[in-house]
Amino acid sequence: MAAASEPRGACYDAIVIGAGIQGSFAAYHLAKRGRDTLLLEQFLLPHARGSSHGQSRIIRSAYLQQHYARMMPESFRLWQRLEDRTGTRLYRRTGLLVLGAPGEPQFERWRRAAARPRGPAEELDAAARRRRFPGLGPGGDEAALWDGAGGVLHADRALRAVQELFRRSGGTLRDGEKVLGIEPGALLAVSTSAGVYRARRLVVAAGxxxxxxxxxxxxxxxLQPLRVHVCYWKEKVPGSYSAERPFPCFMAVGLPQAPHGVYGLPSCEYPGLVKVCYHHGSPTDPDQRDRPAPGDGRRDVALLCRFVGSYLPGLEPEPALLEPCLYTNTPDGDFILDRHPKHSxxxxxxxxxxxxxxxAPVVGKLLCELSLGEEPSYSTAPFSIGRFPGALRAAL
Ligand SMILES: Cc1cc2nc3c(=O)[nH]c(=O)nc-3n(C[C@H](O)[C@H](O)[C@H](O)COP(=O)(O)OP(=O)(O)OC[C@H]3O[C@@H](n4cnc5c(N)ncnc54)[C@H](O)[C@@H]3O)c2cc1C
Structure with a gap:
C-alpha cells in the first residue's frame, strides 16, 4: 500500500513515528482531538517485520500489576468502540486460564491478584480444570484461575481498523518512509527518506x-529487542482445540522448566494449527531478525516441545510452523510512556x-494526552524513564 495521499504541507500539529499498534492508536487519538497529524512508517504496509503483525493476540482483564488491571476495563470499551465504528469484529471471547501449581510463589501472586475486585473471579482445582477443558491435561496437580473476559484480538484486522479510523479523522499516513533524524526544538524537524517535516510535537513509537x-x-x-518464535502445533484430531470446542486462551506461570511462562490460544490463523509460545526469545538487532545465529532459539523450542507433550496431549509434540516476531523488553517488563527529559x-x-x-487503545490515549500537555488519565509513574537513571545521564 502506498502513502495514503500527498502531504498537506510540511508542517503538522503532531508527527508520530511508527505505524505499529501503539503509534497508530496515538496518531488516531491526536487526529480525533482535531490535531493535524502525520504518521510515518518505514516499511510499506502491511508488513511483518515489527511486533504488531499476525492474526491473534490475547486480551485479558487478569493482570498481576494493578496499574495494568486498572486500564483494562477502558481498553475493552475502546476496542468495542473501534469494532462499532469500523464494522469489524476484533475481539472473540474465549475466556483465559492462568495455570500454575498451588504453593508456587508466582502462582500465589496471581491468586492474590485474583482476590482483587478486578481479578479473575473463579479458581478451578486440577480435577475441575480437567473436566471442563479436557484438552489441557493430564499435566500434574496444577490449579487454574479463570478470567471469563479473556479472549482473542484479531491483530491484523485491529491494526487496519485503527489506521482506517485515523485516516477518516483527517490524519495522513505515509508508509515506506523511514525517519532518519530528529532535530529537536519548539518546531521540531523530522527528516525521512523522502523529505523533511516540521511539527510542534512528536511521538516516538518505533518498537x-x-x-x-x-x-x-x-x-x-x-530496551532489549528479542527475536521470538511464534510456534504453531498440529491438532491430532482437527477442531479439537478450536474456540467452538470450547478451548480457551491460557497462560502457564511459574513452571520451573519454563520460567518466563508459556501461553496459547485456540486455533485461529491456520486451520488445524494451534499457537503455543514461550514468552521469551533471544537478543537481536531488529534489522537482522531474519538472519538468526545458528541454533538461535533451539532451547526455547525444545522447552515448548516438552510442555506440549505433557500438557496438550491432543497436539503433535513438534511444531508444524515457526514464524519470527519481535519483543522489545525493559528490565522490569513495564512499558515506557514518558516525555523526553530535555525535550518536553x-x-x-x-x-x-x-x-x-x-x-494499545489506552496507551495511545495516554501518549496523546502527554503530547498535548494534559494530565494523563492514569498515573504514568510506573512507566517513567526516571526509573532507569542511566538512561538520563546523557540526555540532561
Ligand atoms: C509473538 C508475539 C506475541 C504477542 N502476544 C501478545 C498478546 O497475546 N497480548 C498482548 O497484549 N501483546 C502481545 N504481544 C505484544 C504486542 O504485540 C506488542 O507489544 C505491540 O505490537 C508493540 O507495538 P509497537 O507499535 O510498539 O511496535 P511495532 O508493531 O514494532 O511498531 C513499531 C513500528 O515503528 C516502525 N519504525 C521503526 N523505526 C522507524 C523509523 N525510523 N521510521 C519510520 N518507522 C519506523 C516499525 O517499522 C514498526 O512498524 C505479542 C508480541 C509478539 C511479537
Missing amino acids: AWSSQLLAPLGLRLP NIIIGAGFSGHGFKL
Whole structure:
C-alpha cells in the first residue's frame, strides 16, 4: 500500500513515528482531538517485520500489576468502540486460564491478584480444570484461575481498523518512509527518506527501533529487542482445540522448566494449527531478525516441545510452523510512556515487553494526552524513564 495521499504541507500539529499498534492508536487519538497529524512508517504496509503483525493476540482483564488491571476495563470499551465504528469484529471471547501449581510463589501472586475486585473471579482445582477443558491435561496437580473476559484480538484486522479510523479523522499516513533524524526544538524537524517535516510535537513509537532513533537525542533506554518464535502445533484430531470446542486462551506461570511462562490460544490463523509460545526469545538487532545465529532459539523450542507433550496431549509434540516476531523488553517488563527529559514536546512509547497489544487503545490515549500537555488519565509513574537513571545521564 502506498502513502495514503500527498502531504498537506510540511508542517503538522503532531508527527508520530511508527505505524505499529501503539503509534497508530496515538496518531488516531491526536487526529480525533482535531490535531493535524502525520504518521510515518518505514516499511510499506502491511508488513511483518515489527511486533504488531499476525492474526491473534490475547486480551485479558487478569493482570498481576494493578496499574495494568486498572486500564483494562477502558481498553475493552475502546476496542468495542473501534469494532462499532469500523464494522469489524476484533475481539472473540474465549475466556483465559492462568495455570500454575498451588504453593508456587508466582502462582500465589496471581491468586492474590485474583482476590482483587478486578481479578479473575473463579479458581478451578486440577480435577475441575480437567473436566471442563479436557484438552489441557493430564499435566500434574496444577490449579487454574479463570478470567471469563479473556479472549482473542484479531491483530491484523485491529491494526487496519485503527489506521482506517485515523485516516477518516483527517490524519495522513505515509508508509515506506523511514525517519532518519530528529532535530529537536519548539518546531521540531523530522527528516525521512523522502523529505523533511516540521511539527510542534512528536511521538516516538518505533518498537524495537526506538533506541536507534532516540540515542542521537541523548537518551539511552535499556530496551532489549528479542527475536521470538511464534510456534504453531498440529491438532491430532482437527477442531479439537478450536474456540467452538470450547478451548480457551491460557497462560502457564511459574513452571520451573519454563520460567518466563508459556501461553496459547485456540486455533485461529491456520486451520488445524494451534499457537503455543514461550514468552521469551533471544537478543537481536531488529534489522537482522531474519538472519538468526545458528541454533538461535533451539532451547526455547525444545522447552515448548516438552510442555506440549505433557500438557496438550491432543497436539503433535513438534511444531508444524515457526514464524519470527519481535519483543522489545525493559528490565522490569513495564512499558515506557514518558516525555523526553530535555525535550518536553517529544513523547516516547516503547518497551511493551510482549504484552502491549491489548492495552494499545489506552496507551495511545495516554501518549496523546502527554503530547498535548494534559494530565494523563492514569498515573504514568510506573512507566517513567526516571526509573532507569542511566538512561538520563546523557540526555540532561
Ligand atoms: C509473538 C508475539 C506475541 C504477542 N502476544 C501478545 C498478546 O497475546 N497480548 C498482548 O497484549 N501483546 C502481545 N504481544 C505484544 C504486542 O504485540 C506488542 O507489544 C505491540 O505490537 C508493540 O507495538 P509497537 O507499535 O510498539 O511496535 P511495532 O508493531 O514494532 O511498531 C513499531 C513500528 O515503528 C516502525 N519504525 C521503526 N523505526 C522507524 C523509523 N525510523 N521510521 C519510520 N518507522 C519506523 C516499525 O517499522 C514498526 O512498524 C505479542 C508480541 C509478539 C511479537
